[in-house]
Amino acid sequence: MTGSNTFDWSTVDNAVNQAAARGHQTAMRFYLDYPGRATGIPQFLLQGGLKTYPYTEFDNSTSVIPDYNDANLLSAIDRFIAALGARYDGKAQIGFVQAGLTGFWGEWHTYPYDGTTKPQNYMPTTANQRRVLNAFVSAFKTTELEVRNPDPVNADLPIGYHDDSFALETKPVAAGWHFMNKINDNGLQNKWKTQSIGGELRPELQSCIFSPAGCPVIEPDGDNDFPGSVQQTHISWMMNHYAFQTGYSTADRARALAGAKSLGYSFRATRAYLPTSATAGSSITVGASVQNIGIAPFYYPWAARVALVDSSGNLKANTAVGWKISDVASGASKDFTSSLSLTGVAKGSYRVVLQVPNALSNGAPIRFANAGQDTAKNGWLTLGSLTVN
Template sequence: MSLSPPRALALTLSVALATSTSAPAASGAWEGQTYNANAPGLESNPLKGFVPFGAATNNVPYSMEWYYLPLNSLMTGGNSSSGTYSYNWAGLDSAMAAAASRGNQIVFRIYLDYPSQAVATPQFLINEGLPMRSYSDYGNSSSKAPDWNNGNLIKALESFIGALGQHIDGDARVAYVTAGLYGYWGEWHTYPQDSDTSDGKPNWEMSQANKDRLLARYKSAFTRTHVLVRDPLASSTYKNDFGYHDDSFAYETLPGVSWHFWPKMQSAGLTENWRRRPMGGEQRPEMQSTMWNSWPNPVEYYYGTPTENEETAIKTTHATWLLNNWMFNNALSSTQRNNALRAQKLLGYELFVSSVRLPNPTTSTQLSVDINLENRGVAPFYYDWKLEFIVLNASNTVVKTLGTTQVNLPGIQPGSAASTKSFSAAHGLSAGTGYKLLMRVVNPLSNGKPVSFANAKQGQDRGGWLTLGSFDVTM
């Protein structure tokens, strides 16, 4: 059944702090709600959780898909002298469409140099004389690294970022963009060809000035969709303008070694950055096949270094999403599945309506509701999606769509007191008893996964919706 908008609608919204007391529904007093850590749909909440490469092959729930894309498939031609370039977005559009068809958003990265893959630097730049460097690190024999400080390359990358933002910024099919482009795998490093030349390797790093040129372009090109960078930018003017991703998660994440991810975030003064910008990354690939054998994940040694505690790493970094492809494309035992989903629910936000105030309206007064809304997760909900309200009758049939409103979901921070969100609308309902008011967060992806609340009444009367309470309408 489609939910048509009301003919007359008036909305009001206020934000305040309130305390709740338990009282009968529709009495006009606050009614406490029951928390449920296993409410239906929490494992597949959008914009958070573990992420497979493309579509998963088993039945582990997920809401995002990861895609790598070579730059030369998207930037197909150009002339550095005139500063004109041509683009073909078919590969990116196909990825967005494929994920959206499954109700998912994408996270992606565009690269020029992926060890062991084909060269991904646009051919027109090579034809113009861009130096290309061979290397054998990471088992590579096919890819080549461009001169990362070449003027034509930097100019082309700036143009590409602008065009990319124009094409997808704010697109509901995109969850997050990783900055990519520079370095091995687009991970913003050239190790071991870096500033430490004591190992006999040359320094191929991009200068900070050139990095900042790319970041400045990302900042101006993406004003709605969040962009994440791999390396904590201690010396960058733009370090506070982006999220970050740790691609060796729970292996080189926690304090103890200066070059681990979180110590670098600490040195850069970015430990509170998660409050406004998302944190993501990739579970260290060597860990993925065994880490769910026990809880917490078993300590194993790779290259002489022990793995870290997954729960501690998530809570320390406030991570929202992590690539973990193995768990989506291999058979899992019941123990592995349970542990994986336990960790999945730890990532990102967890919204909970702790109390509701729902007075009985008359046929001539507006229907009003106040909710105390908490975030019991480790990170905010990073996009300001709308709340929508509907009314069911005693037979659980939708009889009224009351409309939507925005409540600043990113502002509901983990660990903070509940925020009171108030909604009222002209309802046009007939006098009667047993009406129910339901609420949901509207996923702008038309068939996107619903946002589930950690409430006992989540999905109680309608899938994907939270029942707030019952009320009567009097004359």
């Protein structure tokens, strides 16, 4: 944000475009205050007299806490979020937007400056927290939103959550402050069914959580339980920078990959509905029963396609059938059927295939947990065979 209502998106665009070039969606969060880094507060606000507070916690000597209740700051945040949504909402390149901007790392806390641990409470008022969240909801009608803490301020809003101390401060404890304590205490146990859950594997656990030896005790009430945390949160994605910056040993890497695969959705086709033969130029009914054995739904309405694969591996009658993969709830199954025209399809033997394409043109399609995945055509699930007479 270069001025009151001016923006330079080049840095963000470059990051988003680099990820998209690899066929990946971006998850993003913006911050004003990141311990140990230069301030993220727009310079025009600082020059305009915005009050800030220095602190030394988290080895910080450079960043500062802004007055989150400052009228000019709140107005600037409103305009920034609106501009961000206008630029990125619904874009195929974006997977998740986290409602940052507030608190250390944009994680919606200023601990220990919470009014109890220390007398100063530098968080915005409840009303101003709600104002920021409402701005995100207004700006993002399609892209999934997440915020750090499940609490009464956001409980009724269409916003998911991100647990950034995942597998350490996740499962409920008697002290009542872990992530799942907040989910349970606020009646949010089923919110994952409609809004996504993300997060970050706690950095101190990243190097050891997938090792048979496990991790040392970091906190008295610490979980050190990756699979248990996955099951309770229904988490769909998480950050794990150790996997990419350092990397795991061969055995630990296999366990880390298994851990990654345990997140989110897992679709399998349990039945296929199609004739074994048809007449050239006719239409046939094709269907599939799709089951989601994963711990969470797929949150975007990506639509399926059905096609025929000839003996040379070419796609014929490639048709969008409108089956929305988001309609298959976690732990449920759904039947889909549609008409497939054979107009222009020559006589011969074909395999009938199904795909749910990625919204990114170069992104990987959804893979099904079936042996028939990729057997007739890479990226497609084989449903059966058809002879066109």
